[in-house]
Amino acid sequence: MPPTRHLPWLEPGQAFPPVSSAWGPSDPVPGLLAAGGALDVPTLVAAYRHGVFPWFSDDQPILWWSPDPRMVLRPEHFRLHPSLRKTVRAALRQGRLAIRIDSTFEHVIQACAQTPRPGQHGTWIVPDMVAAYTALHRAGHAHSVEAWWDGELVGGLYCVNLGRMVFGESMFSHRSDASKIALAALVACCRAWQVPAIDCQQNTRHLASLGAREEARADFVHTVQQAVAHAAPDWRWDPLYWNGCLDRSPLPHA
Template sequence: MSNINWLGSQDEFPNPIEYPDPDPSVPGLIAVSDRIYPGQLARAYQMGIFPWYSDNQPVLWWSPNPRMVLKPKDFKCHDSLKKSIRHFLTAEQKNIYVDEDFGAVVRSCATARRKNQDGTWITHEIMDAYTNLYEQGHAHSIAIKEDERIIGGLYCVSFGGMIFGESMFSHQTGASKIALAALAAWCQQHQVEMIDCQQETAHLDSLGGAPIPRHEFLTHLQIALKQSNIEIPWKFDKAILRHWL
């Protein structure tokens, strides 16, 4: 990583449009820092950069090419998910809670067991940094509850008219899909054209996600940051899921 910029507390990120891959041997890695400095996470997202690293690593900042995104209008609500949504809507003990359980959702994402993955990138430093964004109104959680117990959910980041999906989890089959379906429906209501998913996975492919060139993502981002129909605080409940039926 000899060509990668090591950032101090006052250093700016390299622009991924101008410096897409400082070290071609590590594609998508834009910069490295010893820690997440105050204000750094917000600046990163507005430049299309995000952190992804493990406890035993420095903070690694990424802007991959291609970039995985989900356009809400392309969300695939398969018949099996529609069946789950119908059951969810009629189950009085189940509901959606927006921005009421942020810390619990992030902790659940951090501790969820995932296939072919040991450990988690959601370190204590990451939890603190995203909680700070939440307190500023730029990070959000969607919790799926049954009898007041969280059974699934997701958290994301929002700047302007751009949503950045971060992580999902399920303690009950399909709960995270219901949370994502709710977010996608809410995005359509607020003219949000793209949810950033960062990196491609088969799970996201199955739900309508697709990779796009980095330059296309970054161009859209700069437009979306200046266009927003989103009111703070976020407000919606499970009735929004009727959008898919």
């Protein structure tokens, strides 16, 4: 068995190593790139620009990841189940459903951290992460997409945006399918804003059922590099965005 490669330890402000040096299939934890560093805004922006994201538990140092392959949702591949499409249309007609962007980012990230998930104990959205992404939000790089039902926040997600690239982070739901509705709204935005991809980080059956699929890390990083070179969109919700999601069928996978 080949020896395990050394995991770099980063000092605050130190540049990330190349993503190609992340641990591979023969290492203990594939996709792990480095540890240490800081969670300040410049470091997080640099990380996402290079296809890197933080993910760690309360009892661990900051851990930085760049898995290969990478789970990615192309907006044109998003799958909205016909029954949910019908529910959304009816709720919009009745005035029961409203989508808001960035109206209560702090509540959304706290809900993502605190909402229990089947088969999961605890959360990776630890207090340091909440503080870091709240600062990223105040700097204009992190956003919440919120589903409000009868005036109550029932689901949502938060994400990172650089240029025309969106990096999904976490979702929550306090009503059946509310997180899927928020994701559908994000996809509608991305279609309107010509965002080529939403980073989903890790492969899950749930994400795959919504149209996400794995891409080689090199292809994903190339997409990121091209997308971040463009100006970021104006994160405001327009109900007309639904026309690009509710009235379109996903394109077949290549």
